[in-house]
Amino acid sequence: MLINSFYDVGEFEEDQAGKRMRLPIPETWETQVSLRGNKAEVWESLIGKFICLISSMHCILMTVLSSCLHFGEFIVKCFGVLPLLN
Numbered sequence: 393m394l395i396n397s398f399y400d401v402g403e404f405e406e407d408q409a410g411k412r413m414r415l416p417i418p419e420t421w422e423t424q425v426s427l428r429g430n431k432a433e434v435w436e437s438l439i440g441k442f443i444c445l446i447s448s449m450h451c452i453l454m455t456v457l458s459s460c461l462h463f464g465e466f467i468v469k470c471f472g473v474l475p476l477l478n
Contacts, residue, residue: 417423421438428434456469 417427424434424438
């Protein structure tokens, strides 16, 4: 069954049960500024990553919008509703 294979992630390790596990620290602006200090180079690296994300989002939106006749059609594709126009 497909659902069972989705949840099949390996063997249960009984000796690990109840023990603390260290999770990786997420890379957010708060953690980076705390770890590396409130310096210009820290913010520049964070802004660089943000600009890459925005650029990717722009490419995705341009691809979707180029296939739409107008913005209302874009809203219908994304949200499945017609925009309310006054």
